[in-house]
Every structure is written in structure tokens, then in C-alpha cells.
Amino acid sequence: MVQNAALAGNVDLYLHVRVLVSIILGLSVTRLVGGVAALIQHPDRYPIWSVHLGWVAWALLNVVTFWWWEYRLSFVQHWTFGLYSFVCVYASMYYFLSVLLFPQDLEGYQGYQDYFLSRRRWFFGFVAFTEALDVVDTLIKGQDHLRSLGPEYLLRIGAFILMCIAAAITPNPRFHKLIVFAGVVYEMSFFGRYYGTLD
Numbered sequence: 001m002v003q004n005a006a007l008a009g010n011v012d013l014y015l016h017v018r019v020l021v022s023i024i025l026g027l028s029v030t031r032l033v034g035g036v037a038a039l040i041q042h043p044d045r046y047p048i049w050s051v052h053l054g055w056v057a058w059a060l061l062n063v064v065t066f067w068w069w070e071y072r073l074s075f076v077q078h079w080t081f082g083l084y085s086f087v088c089v090y091a092s093m094y095y096f097l098s099v100l101l102f103p104q105d106l107e108g109y110q111g112y113q114d115y116f117l118s119r120r121r122w123f124f125g126f127v128a129f130t131e132a133l134d135v136v137d138t139l140i141k142g143q144d145h146l147r148s149l150g151p152e153y154l155l156r157i158g159a160f161i162l163m164c165i166a167a168a169i170t171p172n173p174r175f176h177k178l179i180v181f182a183g184v185v186y187e188m189s190f191f192g193r194y195y196g197t198l199d
Contacts, residue, residue: 013079014076015074017073017079017087020088021067021087021088021091024091024094025063025066025095028059028095028097028098029063031101031102032056032060032101032102035056035098036056038102039053046109046112047110047111049113051113051116051176051177052101052116054180055116055180056102058187062094065187065191072141075141086133090134090137093126093129093130097123100119100122100123101123117173121168123168124164124165125168128161128164128168131157131160131161132161134157156186156190163183166179167179
């Protein structure tokens with residue numbers, strides 16, 4: 001009975017934290033979906049670039065899956081302000097990425113390719129940092145959760161961070177097409193294999 005009451009208390013604490021996280025993620029989704037809607041409304045305003053749209057898809061996929069798998073934080077036994085702050089910062093990274101993908105305007109740029117390549121260091125820096133935060137988030141959920149993801153998980157994070165460093169350095173459009181395609185396909189595969197259910 002005491003254990004059930006404690007678990008209920010933990011869930012209540014998690015739901016309290018989840019409210020702010022949901023607001024942050026909601027802003028991210030709004031920015032991404034609103035940006036895509038603006039491209040549909042005014043397709044000739046600025047030249048669209050497939051790589052930019054690919055990263056928009058990657059970001060939207062990650063925001064949605066972040067919301068899905070963060071349910072496992074309901075099993076955290078002891079919440080602190082530090083842990084709460086970490087979760088808020090982690091969620092906020094997706095908002096930063098969303099704003100970088102869809103700025104207020106593109107004045108001074110020829111289109112999305114010109115803009116994206118000029119801001120690639122910021123974008124890929126945030127992506128790499130977000131991936132590193134994911135490792136901390138996974139550890140917070142427990143060693144059993146980390147082990148359940150197998151050795152592929154840490155290898156994936158390490159490889160993706162290295163690709164982000166390379167993408168931040170090179171402006172080569174072909175390389176950027178390759179990395180965004182690989183990123184989107186792999187994220188879909190990984191999520192499907194490890195996070196298909198919340199059981």
C-alpha cells in the first residue's frame with residue numbers, strides 16, 4: 001500500500017513537470033508545422049531546399065518521439081530541481097532547433113539553402129548537444145533502460161555527433177543531402193524498433 005502511494009506521488013510529480021515540458025514541445029511543433037504551412041502558402045517567396053525540409057522532418061520526428069518516450073520519466077523515484085531543470089533544458093533544445101530551421105524572416109539570404117548553410121555551425125552544434133543530452137536522459141531512466149537499448153545506442157549517438165561535426169565544417173550540399181537522409185531514415189528505424197510501445 002505504501003509503495004503504491006509512493007508510486008502515485010511520483011506520477012503526480014512527473015505530471016507536474018510534464019506540463020512545462022509539453023508547453024515547450026508544443027511551441028516546437030507549432031514553429032515547425034507553421035513553417036511548413038508558410039512554405040505551402042508562399043512557395044515562391046524564398047527558394048526551398050530539400051535538405052532544409054529533411055531537417056524539418058527530422059526535428060518534427062524527434063519532438064514527437066521525445067514526447068512519447070519521456071513517459072518513462074514517470075518511473076523516476078526522486079525528483080530534484082536539478083533534474084527538473086535538465087528535462088526543461090533538454091526539451092528546449094528542440095525549440096532552439098525549430099527556431100533555427102524557421103527564423104522570423106530570411107532577409108539578407110537568397111533562400112533556405114543559403115540561410116541553412118550559413119547557420120550550419122549553430123544548427124549542428126545544437127543537434128550534437130541534444131544528442132549528448134539524450135545519453136544523460138537515458139541514464140536518468142536507469143541502467144536497465146540503457147542496457148535495453150543495446151550497444152547500438154551509444155554507437156549511434158557517437159556516430160551522429162561525429163557526423164554533426166563534419167556537417168558543421170563542410171558546406172558541401174551533397175554531403176548534407178546524404179546526412180539528412182541517413183538521419184531521418186535511421187531515426188525512424190530506431191524508434192520503430194525500440195519505442196513502438198510504452199510497455
